[in-house]
Amino acid sequence: MLTASHWGLFYAKTKDGRLVAVRPFEGDRAPSPNLSSLVEHPYSSARIQTPMVRRSYLEKGSASRAGRGADEYVPVSWDKALDLAAGELRRIYETYGPSAVWGRSYGWKSTGSVNNAIALMQRLLSLLGGWVETGNSYSTAAISTILPYAVGGKLFKPTVWPVIKEKTERIVFWGCDPLITNDIDWATTLHQGIAEIRKLKDHPRIRTIAVNPLRPKTADVVGSRWMPVRAGTDAALMLGMMYVLITENRLDRAFLANCVTGWNEMEAYILGTEDGVKKTPEWAEIGCGVPAQQIQSFARELSEHRSMIMFGWGPQRARYGEQPPWMAVALACALGQIGLPGGGIGVSYHYESGGWPVGKGPVLGQIPARPKAVWQSAVPWKGSRAVPVARMADVLACPGKVIDWNGSRIEYPDIRLVFWSGGNPFAHHPDTRALEAAWRRPETVIVTDAFWSATARHADIVLPAATTLERNDISPIGTSTNDGIVFMRQVINPVGEARSDYKIYSELAKRLGLGDAFTEGLDEAGWIQRLYEEAAAAGAAQNAELPAFADFVKNGVHLYAQNPAETRFTAFADFRADPEAHPLRTESGKIVIYSKRIEALHYADAPAHPTWIPPFAAD
Numbered sequence: 001m002l003t004a005s006h007w008g009l010f011y012a013k014t015k016d017g018r019l020v021a022v023r024p025f026e027g028d029r030a031p032s033p034n035l036s037s038l039v040e041h042p043y044s045s046a047r048i049q050t051p052m053v054r055r056s057y058l059e060k061g062s063a064s065r066a067g068r069g070a071d072e073y074v075p076v077s078w079d080k081a082l083d084l085a086a087g088e089l090r091r092i093y094e095t096y097g098p099s100a101v102w103g104r105s106y107g108w109k110s111t112g113s114v115n116n117a118i119a120l121m122q123r124l125l126s127l128l129g130g131w132v133e134t135g136n137s138y139s140t141a142a143i144s145t146i147l148p149y150a151v152g153g154k155l156f157k158p159t160v161w162p163v164i165k166e167k168t169e170r171i172v173f174w175g176c177d178p179l180i181t182n183d184i185d186w187a188t189t190l191h192q193g194i195a196e197i198r199k200l201k202d203h204p205r206i207r208t209i210a211v212n213p214l215r216p217k218t219a220d221v222v223g224s225r226w227m228p229v230r231a232g233t234d235a236a237l238m239l240g241m242m243y244v245l246i247t248e249n250r251l252d253r254a255f256l257a258n259c260v261t262g263w264n265e266m267e268a269y270i271l272g273t274e275d276g277v278k279k280t281p282e283w284a285e286i287g288c289g290v291p292a293q294q295i296q297s298f299a300r301e302l303s304e305h306r307s308m309i310m311f312g313w314g315p316q317r318a319r320y321g322e323q324p325p326w327m328a329v330a331l332a333c334a335l336g337q338i339g340l341p342g343g344g345i346g347v348s349y350h351y352e353s354g355g356w357p358v359g360k361g362p363v364l365g366q367i368p369a370r371p372k373a374v375w376q377s378a379v380p381w382k383g384s385r386a387v388p389v390a391r392m393a394d395v396l397a398c399p400g401k402v403i404d405w406n407g408s409r410i411e412y413p414d415i416r417l418v419f420w421s422g423g424n425p426f427a428h429h430p431d432t433r434a435l436e437a438a439w440r441r442p443e444t445v446i447v448t449d450a451f452w453s454a455t456a457r458h459a460d461i462v463l464p465a466a467t468t469l470e471r472n473d474i475s476p477i478g479t480s481t482n483d484g485i486v487f488m489r490q491v492i493n494p495v496g497e498a499r500s501d502y503k504i505y506s507e508l509a510k511r512l513g514l515g516d517a518f519t520e521g522l523d524e525a526g527w528i529q530r531l532y533e534e535a536a537a538a539g540a541a542q543n544a545e546l547p548a549f550a551d552f553v554k555n556g557v558h559l560y561a562q563n564p565a566e567t568r569f570t571a572f573a574d575f576r577a578d579p580e581a582h583p584l585r586t587e588s589g590k591i592v593i594y595s596k597r598i599e600a601l602h603y604a605d606a607p608a609h610p611t612w613i614p615p616f617a618a619d
């Protein structure tokens with residue numbers, strides 16, 4: 001039976017109703033070593049077998065919240081657990097309104113567009129009137145905030161691998177380890193990115209360099225030169241490189257004049273006329289630990305060859321995380337190859353096979369998470385509508401607090417109910433102790449998960465979810481690459497009393513009088529077919545016919561053809577050729593290295609041009 005996971009498509013073999021073996025899909029270009037673990041996954045001793053309620057919550061309700069994380073759990077029937085959860089949802093929405101509900105439910109859930117645990121939970125909360133929305137992510141908070149100022153978009157589409165293979169001479173794996181991180185996809189994957197990167201090992205022309213405090217696996221496999229840099233100091237290294245490019249007259253002045261605004265201010269900063277400090281390679285060495293001579297020869301090497309900086313997200317997941325990616329854009333401007341085939345910078349080669357040409361076909365949708373509200377709250381909204389996601393613990397702890405957020409001032413709402421499905425904040429949120437303290441403030445915490453995650457162990461009501469192997473579903477293949485659609489066939493019966501998220505949320509909706517609004521009269525099979533038919537209609541309109549639904553289900557998978565135009569894509573090529581005709585969506589229409597918009601914010605920790613700020617300078 002063919003199905004799919006974050007680690008790729010695979011065939012599952014069962015014996016006497018038990019999963020006994022998995023085999024990767026033949027179209028997978030670099031099957032994941034992690035696939036084989038899926039045989040043990042559903043039978044883990046950490047499975048939640050039945051609905052559970054924290055003992056003192058059962059006795060004293062929210063007055064017992066100090067016991068979260070310490071109390072034992074009592075098994076209860078599904079009816080009892082769902083009645084409790086529905087009752088709390090009703091009470092919180094009626095007493096405090098939707099601004100008291102934390103419904104972001106950040107997390108990677110499992111593959112599947114109907115049983116998307118987060119979408120289903122939010123679908124129910126939307127019908128109840130909404131919840132506090134969030135901005136940013138744990139993945140790319142700093143880079144996705146700064147790039148719109150710098151290049152007018154977030155994680156812009158990179159130059160494709162066929163162009164790289166033809167033109168590029170140097171690839172820098174800067175703060176990334178793509179052979180590791182391309183292993184998974186938000187939906188599922190054919191692993192083209194890993195296959196392309198592995199092939200670099202034997203490429204006759206392309207040499208690779210890894211800039212990383214740790215020696216990445218990619219460097220070992222591909223044979224990259226490793227340039228260790230102190231963590232958090234990439235900006236200093238890049239400044240030293242730009243000093244070399246400027247003083248050795250290696251800049252493409254015409255490109256800088258046509259395509260960049262703010263370069264003069266940047267150059268003044270690098271040469272020391274702004275702050276009296278020349279950002280020489282010797283100066284950079286003190287900050288970043290790379291010997292000055294290496295900084296010099298690295299800058300020369302990149303400028304003398306067609307060079308692509310493949311920038312990862314490790315360097316930006318830190319304090320002052322805006323600076324390394326913005327500095328990398330500045331460095332790419334100084335190298336002058338942005339918009340040339342195989343040159344410049346890309347920020348998603350390490351993720352979801354970024355750089356693989358996008359397939360020709362419709363994008364399969366998911367069950368809608370934001371239907372129109374049915375309940376209208378009489379309680380006025382308190383605080384801001386949205387907050388930065390990584391402030392979650394702070395929001396729980398400090399209702400009413402006012403903070404600055406990328407040009408706006410926001411006020412934290414007063415959260416009374418936390419509902420989480422398909423995520424594990426006790427693993428993913430920074431400063432777990434602060435989270436644990438804040439987590440005791442809301443009146444009720446409900447979690448659905450298949451496993452006793454750390455978060456499930458800090459919940460009041462725990463609802464056991466089925467894994468992907470225990471229900472039918474459908475999924476797009478390749479979130480960034482749009483390679484096709486796969487039918488995810490149920491392989492085994494749910495373990496214990498687990499139920500699919502779709503069943504869990506349909507039942508909760510029914511108890512709140514929202515059953516029909518939630519299901520729209522469809523069961524899981526009905527939604528799978530609806531999503532497919534919607535994609536088929538979109539496909540017909542763009543000259544990419546899908547097979548009939550019955551044929552698709554029988555076959556299990558439908559892969560899209562390549563789109564020839566996509567195989568020649570070079571990022572920023574149009575812009576470089578004619579910046580007036582193809583302006584970027586930035587304040588100047590060009591690449592912004594000195595931002596008047598950022599200057600106008602007057603943030604002490606966000607200067608108007610990329611700047612070296614030593615780690616923990618503020619402490």
Ligand SMILES: Nc1nc2c(c(=O)[nH]1)N[C@H]1C(S)=C(S)[C@@H](COP(=O)(O)OP(=O)(O)OC[C@H]3O[C@@H](n4cnc5c(=O)[nH]c(N)nc54)[C@H](O)[C@@H]3O)O[C@H]1N2
Nearest residue numbers: 107108109110117138139422423424428448449450453465
């Ligand atoms: N220290 C540190 N922290 C980090 C990061 C880091 O690099 N270092 N990285 C950050 C990043 S980029 C991210 S994206 C986050 C990731 O953080 P998360 O996405 O929260 O991490 P996961 O472990 O994938 O959590 C998914 C949860 O969903 C559950 N689940 C799976 N399938 C289903 C299902 O069908 N139904 C239900 N109800 N539950 C299901 C799983 O059992 C698991 O508990 O972590 C962030 N935090």
Ligand SMILES: Nc1nc2c(c(=O)[nH]1)N[C@H]1C(S)=C(S)[C@@H](COP(=O)(O)OP(=O)(O)OC[C@H]3O[C@@H](n4cnc5c(=O)[nH]c(N)nc54)[C@H](O)[C@@H]3O)O[C@H]1N2
Nearest residue numbers: 139175176177180181183211212214231232312313314315
């Ligand atoms: N196998 C696997 N793949 C994944 C995930 C997973 O959990 N497992 N998670 C997925 C998700 S949700 C995301 S957001 C992406 C994350 O993708 P990334 O953020 O790119 O991955 P990380 O491993 O956090 O960091 C990449 C590299 O940055 C390096 N690094 C850290 N600090 C610095 C620094 O200051 N300077 C430099 N130069 N390098 C530094 C690290 O050593 C690491 O090798 O990965 C995705 N892919």
Ligand SMILES: [Mo]
Nearest residue numbers: 137138139140
């Ligand atoms: Mo992430």
